[in-house]
Amino acid sequence: MEESRVYGYSTPENTKKVRMMKGQNIAGYPIGIIYIDEVYYPMVPGNIVNGYTFSFPVRLKAVTGLDIPNLFQAGDEVFDQIILACRELEREGCRAISAACGFFGNYQDKVAASMDIPVAISSLVQLPWIATLLKPEQRIGVLTADKSSLTDKLLNACGISEELKSRLIIKDLSHEPEFSCILEGRGEFDNERVKEEVVQKALEIMKQDSAVGAILLECSDMPPYAYAVSAATKRPVFDFTTLIRWLHTAVCQTPYHGFI
Numbered sequence: 238m239e240e241s242r243v244y245g246y247s248t249p250e251n252t253k254k255v256r257m258m259k260g261q262n263i264a265g266y267p268i269g270i271i272y273i274d275e276v277y278y279p280m281v282p283g284n285i286v287n288g289y290t291f292s293f294p295v296r297l298k299a300v301t302g303l304d305i306p307n308l309f310q311a312g313d314e315v316f317d318q319i320i321l322a323c324r325e326l327e328r329e330g331c332r333a334i335s336a337a338c339g340f341f342g343n344y345q346d347k348v349a350a351s352m353d354i355p356v357a358i359s360s361l362v363q364l365p366w367i368a369t370l371l372k373p374e375q376r377i378g379v380l381t382a383d384k385s386s387l388t389d390k391l392l393n394a395c396g397i398s399e400e401l402k403s404r405l406i407i408k409d410l411s412h413e414p415e416f417s418c419i420l421e422g423r424g425e426f427d428n429e430r431v432k433e434e435v436v437q438k439a440l441e442i443m444k445q446d447s448a449v450g451a452i453l454l455e456c457s458d459m460p461p462y463a464y465a466v467s468a469a470t471k472r473p474v475f476d477f478t479t480l481i482r483w484l485h486t487a488v489c490q491t492p493y494h495g496f497i
Contacts, residue, residue: 244332246491260328266296267489268481269326271319271358272337272457275304277422283461285337285477290460293485296331298322305420309386311343319344319358320351327354332488334358335481339455340386342395357484360455360477361395367451367475368401375450376404378442380435380466382420382456384409406445408438410456419458428461435462436469443470451475 257264272286282289286297300315300322307315319341323334333355334348342359349356367377381387384407392402410416413434418426439452452466454476467474 246489258328258330261330263296264330266294266330267332268293268485269296269298269323269329269331269334270337270481271298271300271322271326271334271341273303273305273308274299274301276419277424278419278458279424279426279428281428281461283463283478285335285457285460285481290478291481291485293489295481296326296329297337298326305422308338308340308343309383311340311388311390316344316347319348323348323352323356327352333484335477335484337457337477339381339457339477340383340391343391344394346394346396355484355488357480359391359395360453360457360475360480361392361397363453363475363480364395364397364401364405367453368404370473371450375448376406376446378439378449378452378470378472379405379407380438380442380452380454380456380459381407381409382416382458383411385411387455406442406449408442410434410438413438419456432462432465435459436465439466439470443472 270285280287284290300318303315303318326334331354334352336358339359339361342361345356345359345362348358364377387407411420415426415430416434442449442452449472452470452472452474454460454463454474457477460476460478463474463476
């Protein structure tokens with residue numbers, strides 16, 4: 238990161254001499270978000286790649302040529318493409334990088350070690366934080382797009398300890414009639430039915446163990462239904478939006494105004 242780069246909140250009073258990074262030709266995008274290039278399904282508001290999801294600018298960047306099977310299988314060749322996209326975002330002035338799929342977490346530790354700005358490319362990195370909020374005996378429900386791909390390798394890369402893994406209750410939506418459109422790329426789904434499927438899986442978690450203290454939505458396509466999950470389970474719900482808003486707050490601190 239160039240130390241001479243303007244980082245703080247800009248006002249006419251505090252912005253005098255400014256300097257852009259070489260090669261940067263846009264500005265004002267604090268959070269960069271990488272996403273899977275080759276997918277085909279609706280991106281409704283609340284989805285991480287829908288422009289109406291956030292109240293602040295985000296810079297979206299496709300990982301060229303990446304499809305769902307390649308990301309879920311976590312091949313080494315994918316890493317180079319991810320790094321290329323992340324470095325493009327850094328050159329464009331982004332101050333932190335996230336993603337639009339929890340399975341980017343296969344590369345969380347390697348990407349963070351390779352970049353000069355903060356990296357949180359899986360919603361799963363929130364699990365240790367969530368655990369600190371709960372009683373030791375409480376568990377965390379996780380709704381995922383594909384449980385079979387939620388491997389130890391991925392959890393380890395996201396900093397999830399063995400003790401914390403034992404506290405997770407994981408439910409999968411890959412075979413649900415409407416939600417499966419996302420993995421299969423069918424191009425359309427019944428949005429109300431998808432919401433019902435996500436909520437039903439969350440209720441299955443609660444039925445399995447009443448000691449669940451919070452729910453985490455792994456998939457970047459699930460935030461549109463977070464409000465319904467929270468209402469049905471009566472538990473706090475974390476997802477990619479809680480992660481990205483947290484990142485934004487940290488890298489975009491602004492001065493307070495008002496009377497004393």
